[in-house]
Amino acid sequence: MGTDAANGAGDGTATSEGGGRVLHATTPLDEAFVRSLRCGDEVWLDGTVWGVRDASLIRFFDEGKRVDADFGGAVFLHTAPSVRPDGSGGYLPVSVGTTTSMRMDRFTRGCLDELGVRAIVGKGGLSAESLEHLRRSGGVYLAVTGGAASVQTRQVAEIEDVLWEDLMPECLWRFRMRGFGPLFVGMDSHGVSEYQRVRDTAQERRAAARRVLGL
Amino acid sequence: MKQLDVNGADLYPQLREVAAVLYKKALTDLPPDVRRSVDEAREREEGLAGRRLEVMVKTIRTSDDTGIIVCQDTGICVFFVRIGTGFPVNPAKLVTALREGIALASERHALRSSIVHPLTRENRQDNTGPGVPEVHLDFVDGGEELEILLVPKGSGSENMSFLRMLSPADGTAGVKGYVLDCVIEAGPRPCPPTIVGVGLGGTADQCAALAKKAILRPVGEPHPEPDIADLERQLLTAVNTTGIGPQGLGGATTSFAVHVEYAWTHISMNPVAVNIQCWRGERASATVGPEGAVSYGY
Numbered sequence: 001m002g003t004d005a006a007n008g009a010g011d012g013t014a015t016s017e018g019g020g021r022v023l024h025a026t027t028p029l030d031e032a033f034v035r036s037l038r039c040g041d042e043v044w045l046d047g048t049v050w051g052v053r054d055a056s057l058i059r060f061f062d063e064g065k066r067v068d069a070d071f072g073g074a075v076f077l078h079t080a081p082s083v084r085p086d087g088s089g090g091y092l093p094v095s096v097g098t099t100t101s102m103r104m105d106r107f108t109r110g111c112l113d114e115l116g117v118r119a120i121v122g123k124g125g126l127s128a129e130s131l132e133h134l135r136r137s138g139g140v141y142l143a144v145t146g147g148a149a150s151v152q153t154r155q156v157a158e159i160e161d162v163l164w165e166d167l168m169p170e171c172l173w174r175f176r177m178r179g180f181g182p183l184f185v186g187m188d189s190h191g192v193s194e195y196q197r198v199r200d201t202a203q204e205r206r207a208a209a210r211r212v213l214g215l
Numbered sequence: 216m217k218q219l220d221v222n223g224a225d226l227y228p229q230l231r232e233v234a235a236v237l238y239k240k241a242l243t244d245l246p247p248d249v250r251r252s253v254d255e256a257r258e259r260e261e262g263l264a265g266r267r268l269e270v271m272v273k274t275i276r277t278s279d280d281t282g283i284i285v286c287q288d289t290g291i292c293v294f295f296v297r298i299g300t301g302f303p304v305n306p307a308k309l310v311t312a313l314r315e316g317i318a319l320a321s322e323r324h325a326l327r328s329s330i331v332h333p334l335t336r337e338n339r340q341d342n343t344g345p346g347v348p349e350v351h352l353d354f355v356d357g358g359e360e361l362e363i364l365l366v367p368k369g370s371g372s373e374n375m376s377f378l379r380m381l382s383p384a385d386g387t388a389g390v391k392g393y394v395l396d397c398v399i400e401a402g403p404r405p406c407p408p409t410i411v412g413v414g415l416g417g418t419a420d421q422c423a424a425l426a427k428k429a430i431l432r433p434v435g436e437p438h439p440e441p442d443i444a445d446l447e448r449q450l451l452t453a454v455n456t457t458g459i460g461p462q463g464l465g466g467a468t469t470s471f472a473v474h475v476e477y478a479w480t481h482i483s484m485n486p487v488a489v490n491i492q493c494w495r496g497e498r499a500s501a502t503v504g505p506e507g508a509v510s511y512g513y
Contacts, residue, residue: 097287
């Protein structure tokens with residue numbers, strides 16, 4: 001599948017079963033790479049991925065707290081893992097998966113524009129408003145397969161750091177991932193959302209579904 | 216715990232162990248009907264929908280091989296207990312043992328504590344708190360066994376719960392349309408393909424509990440009453456017409472099953488509730504016989 005490029009560019013030569021490209025990238029991601037991604041592409045990531053969730057995002061944006069870390073080009077994963085102390089102040093992964101992104105939709109703009117995040121990884125997608133933020137700021141939403149935590153846990157090479165431990169399990173987690181995927185581009189920086197497409201389809205088919213029910 | 220000393224003084228510590236086993240089992244070992252449903256959907260779906268199902272198949276296998284829980288969500292624990300009048304157990308002590316079992320498994324297996332105070336968001340870090348786990352107790356007159364079923368319900372699907380107090384004038388048509396609307400509204404959020412539980416009748420809270428009970432029935436077991444089974448089939452065809460598909464990213468399999476449970480209701484009421492279960496369909500059960508033999512199931 002080609003080698004990883006340091007700036008996050010992938011080779012894009014392979015084609016997935018779904019017809020999109022298969023790309024491998026290393027974090028942090030640069031804007032050009034993120035803007036090259038299109039819905040239907042399949043992405044595999046290596047490098048640092050930050051775990052965030054309701055409580056940590058509330059602390060960032062509602063309480064205005066910051067940490068000493070550079071989030072330029074960062075990948076944020078919507079998660080709250082199960083972990084086990086490693087005996088020297090750190091943690092070992094027990095289960096690292098993904099949660100429903102929509103609850104954290106209102107933090108999208110802040111993640112992109114205030115912190116410099118380039119990719120949000122989660123399940124279930126984000127709103128039309130977030131899609132506009134992704135377009136304007138050059139961001140992407142990557143869909144992970146929800147509930148597939150045992151597979152994803154084995155892609156965590158290491159828990160590099162944990163900040164805001166008082167929020168356990170909703171701390172700010174710094175994971176080092178090895179072959180994190182498959183992630184599917186669900187919302188790209190060109191104003192396309194697979195979730196919106198499916199929502200539109202469901203609305204169109206509502207009448208047909210009602211006929212099945214004799215309505 | 217395969218054999219309990221049912222007449223011993225230490226029955227409750229043993230039941231605590233059974234509850235701990237059930238919690239880990241429900242999170243790790245998916246029921247056979249769910250496995251079959253995932254496999255069948257993988258055969259049916261193509262393209263990216265097929266890729267997503269492939270990941271689910273791999274996840275089930277990985278959990279079997281490694282003991283890593285399937286989903287990161289350790290859920291909010293709900294027990295459904297049936298106590299035969301011939302089985303020597305004190306229900307109040309049983310409820311305490313079940314609660315302690317959840318805390319024990321959380322510590323033993325380093326399971327994330329998902330349970331917090333609703334206002335302060337305080338987390339005791341053991342997956343329990345006032346009212347959690349929720350325990351439903353039923354009593355079986357003349358029964359000799361103790362049956363314990365645990366569902367550590369995931370929040371992604373539980374957040375997609377609905378209740379509507381329809382009018383009698385809305386009729387069955389209103390019920391059907393409402394269930395379809397709920398599935399479309401839920402979209403990708405409950406981690407489809409789902410099991411859709413529908414509660415009909417009763418009071419408001421009873422109706423919601425019936426919807427939860429409906430998700431416990433194994434996929435492939437229709438309601439025993441032909442009219443209700445027919446309603447379930449119609450609703451399944453309708454929700455799978457929407458194209459929401461696996462993970463809500465398109466496809467033919469939005470739900471594995473729609474299950475309906477009902478109670479009679481008031482002349483001026485027509486309540487309908489919807490409770491959705493995610494694709495992993497987590498549940499585990501233990502049946503304790505009158506001599507203390509324990510058999511685990513789903």
